[in-house]
Amino acid sequence: xxxxxxxxxxxxxxxxxxxxxxxxxxxxxxxxxxxxxxxxxxxxxxxxxxxxxxxxxxxxxxxxxxxxxxxxxxxxxxxxxxxxxxxxxxxxxxxxxxxxxxxxxxxxxxxxxxxxxxxxxxxxxxxxxxxxxxxxxxxxxxxxxxxxxxxxxxxxxxxxxxxxxxxxxxxxxxxxxxxxxxxxxxxxxxxxxxxxxxxxxxxxxxxxxxxxxxxxxxxxxxxxxxxxxxxxxxxxxxxxxxxxxxxxxxxxxxxxxxxxxxxxxxxxxxxxxxxxxxxxxxxxxxxxxxxxxxxxxxxxxxxxxxxxxxxxxxxxxxxxxxxxxxxxxxxxxxxxxxxxxxxxxxxxxxxxxxxxxxxxxxxxxxxxxxxxxxxxxxxxxxxxxxxxxxxxxxxxxxxxxxxxxxxxxxxxxxxxxxxxxxxxxxxxxxxxxxxxxxxxxxxxxxx
Numbered sequence: 001x002x003x004x005x006x007x008x009x010x011x012x013x014x015x016x017x018x019x020x021x022x023x024x025x026x027x028x029x030x031x032x033x034x035x036x037x038x039x040x041x042x043x044x045x046x047x048x049x050x051x052x053x054x055x056x057x058x059x060x061x062x063x064x065x066x067x068x069x070x071x072x073x074x075x076x077x078x079x080x081x082x083x084x085x086x087x088x089x090x091x092x093x094x095x096x097x098x099x100x101x102x103x104x105x106x107x108x109x110x111x112x113x114x115x116x117x118x119x120x121x122x123x124x125x126x127x128x129x130x131x132x133x134x135x136x137x138x139x140x141x142x143x144x145x146x147x148x149x150x151x152x153x154x155x156x157x158x159x160x161x162x163x164x165x166x167x168x169x170x171x172x173x174x175x176x177x178x179x180x181x182x183x184x185x186x187x188x189x190x191x192x193x194x195x196x197x198x199x200x201x202x203x204x205x206x207x208x209x210x211x212x213x214x215x216x217x218x219x220x221x222x223x224x225x226x227x228x229x230x231x232x233x234x235x236x237x238x239x240x241x242x243x244x245x246x247x248x249x250x251x252x253x254x255x256x257x258x259x260x261x262x263x264x265x266x267x268x269x270x271x272x273x274x275x276x277x278x279x280x281x282x283x284x285x286x287x288x289x290x291x292x293x294x295x296x297x298x299x300x301x302x303x304x305x306x307x308x309x310x311x312x313x314x315x316x317x318x319x320x321x322x323x324x325x326x327x328x329x330x331x332x333x334x335x336x337x338x339x340x341x342x343x344x345x346x347x348x349x350x351x352x353x354x355x356x357x358x359x360x361x362x363x364x365x366x367x368x369x370x371x372x373x374x375x376x377x378x379x380x381x382x383x384x385x386x387x388x389x390x391x392x393x394x395x396x397x398x399x400x401x402x403x404x405x406x407x408x409x410x411x412x413x414x415x416x417x418x419x420x421x422x423x424x425x426x427x428x429x430x431x432x433x434x435x436x437x438x439x440x441x442x443x444x445x446x447x
Contacts, residue, residue, distance in 0.1 A: 235296020
């Protein structure tokens, strides 16, 4: 059995809101490199943006420093097909630049979120990574719904294989995959994946992820994503320690330095105590996420937003409405940016007292197909109401254009490519506003 470590990516993202600087991670980086992980996950562009905003960190500088300390274990980050850092659909040229600059700083492994049939963009992303000598990890984003049949999963896997994926990462952000689901999906993977390695990345929101990992072991899955114990469980991933213990009990060999792993856990436990940060705890079985599919981080955001209005007692009402919104929109997967879209729309529907009275630009663009074709049909009445909203008029005649890197660079000719991306990561920056305006205008004019 092999471990992809998520202690410094999904752990802080799930439990600490990225509230840990690289200066906390660097002291144990060399030790992490010696443990024997297959790969080490590091923050993607959204995590880099939050750290840049809250902690004033330059991600490119930190990645280079991390590479000096982790020389033997591949570092893996995420890439989104819609935008390099934001929630909206943005220029593909910036996603390609983001990948190239990360490669220049030593990052060679990228997992691509296969959320919603944006294959025309994913092909460009795969090509960019392959040309740079990198590893393409295709993210098969798991969700449960009436429309997500075995044939849907088979089709998605076939597409990834045809595009040349190196690894398939089965991602369950809400932790809804049961052991029975594992058995069914593994059969499909055995038939369609053509021998490509498969990894499991499940969150613990419902309490069943560790058991589903055991079922994966019993069905020939050998690569699992985990976190050191203080940053595992709750809304994070299963713990590395318990996953190893279970694997050994079942007779599997594990090449992990457990003494070094214990030191890592003790270190992050100490950090949590010093800074008053929560540590993960096993979750009681909770079946409500099967309905709303809102992951832990988004639930925390909704709770905070309701508290600002002194309506925190309505959280369960919002989560119940989120399940209805998800159904209305064709059952998108409960992951960024769709979990934010669904959660925010449910919030608006409950707080305003009228469904779809207020809609965001992102939901309008989703309904118009800017994020790819949904796996399920959008409710016709909901579609009609959304497209009659004032915000829809802005986007109704827009079509995704090509915006070259040269056109973007002309707006800031004196910035290096790293600094250009840093400036564009911040959605409120003047440069980002200009790029967004240019992208929108070109999309309308090219219709």
